[in-house]
Amino acid sequence: MNLIIQKTLIICLAFFLFPKNTMATDSLFGAVMSYCENKACKSGSFYYHFEENVGKYCAGAAYVKSEKTKHGRITLIESMVKDAGLPVSISVLSIVESGLDPFVRSSVDAVGIWQFKADTATDMGLIVDSKVDERTDVKASTKAAIKYLNWLSTQFGNDLDLSIIAYNAGVGKVSRLIDKYGVSNPWLIAKGLMKGKEAEHYLAKYYGYSLAMYAEGVCDENKIL
Numbered sequence: 001m002n003l004i005i006q007k008t009l010i011i012c013l014a015f016f017l018f019p020k021n022t023m024a025t026d027s028l029f030g031a032v033m034s035y036c037e038n039k040a041c042k043s044g045s046f047y048y049h050f051e052e053n054v055g056k057y058c059a060g061a062a063y064v065k066s067e068k069t070k071h072g073r074i075t076l077i078e079s080m081v082k083d084a085g086l087p088v089s090i091s092v093l094s095i096v097e098s099g100l101d102p103f104v105r106s107s108v109d110a111v112g113i114w115q116f117k118a119d120t121a122t123d124m125g126l127i128v129d130s131k132v133d134e135r136t137d138v139k140a141s142t143k144a145a146i147k148y149l150n151w152l153s154t155q156f157g158n159d160l161d162l163s164i165i166a167y168n169a170g171v172g173k174v175s176r177l178i179d180k181y182g183v184s185n186p187w188l189i190a191k192g193l194m195k196g197k198e199a200e201h202y203l204a205k206y207y208g209y210s211l212a213m214y215a216e217g218v219c220d221e222n223k224i225l
Helices: 003-017 026-035 044-066 068-083 088-098 118-123 138-155 160-169 171-181 186-193 198-214
Strands: none
Touching (some): 044 068, 044 186, 044 198, 068 088, 088 198, 138 171, 160 171, 160 186, 171 186, 186 198
C-alpha cells in the first residue's frame, strides 16, 4: 500500500477512535507514558481507556490502600509476588478478579481472591473438597496463582500480557486466536479478537489498577476520590 495512503488511514483512524474531547492534561499523559515506557501499556487504545476510567481506578486503589483488612491482604500478596520474581503489579490481578474478597463466588463457580475454578485450583495444588476449600485461603491461593501465571508464561513465550489475558480467557482460547489470525499483539487480541467479551477490557483493567497503585503522579492528578 502506498505510504501516503497508509498515513492517511492511520490519521483518520486516530480521529475516529480518539476524539479530541477525551484529551487529558499533559501531566496525566506524562505520568502514564512514564510508567508505561517499558511496558505494553504504552498503547493509544489503553491510554484513552485509562483516561476515561481514571477516577474508578484511583478510587479502587485508595480503598485497597486505606481499608485495614484489604490493605493487609494486598501487602501479603505483593510480598509473595515479588519473592517469586514477578512484577509487583501482578498483585492487582487479585483486585481485578475479586476486589480482594476471599469468599466471593462467581456465576461459573470460580472462588476466592484469584477466582479459581475447582479443576484449575486442584491442578495448581490447592485442596478443594467437601471439607476444605483452599481457594478462600489468601496465602495458599496466591501461591497457586503465581504457579499458574508462571505456567501460562511458558505457554506464550514469556509474554506477560498474553499470560494475563489467558488468565481470564483461558490458554486454549488465546492460543487458538493467535493461530487463527497470525497475530500475538496483546492489544489486538484483547480489543479486536475478543470484542464485546469480558476479556476485551481485562488487560486494560490490569494496567489501569497498576497505574493507580504504583505510578507516581497519576492519582495525584485526580482529587475526586
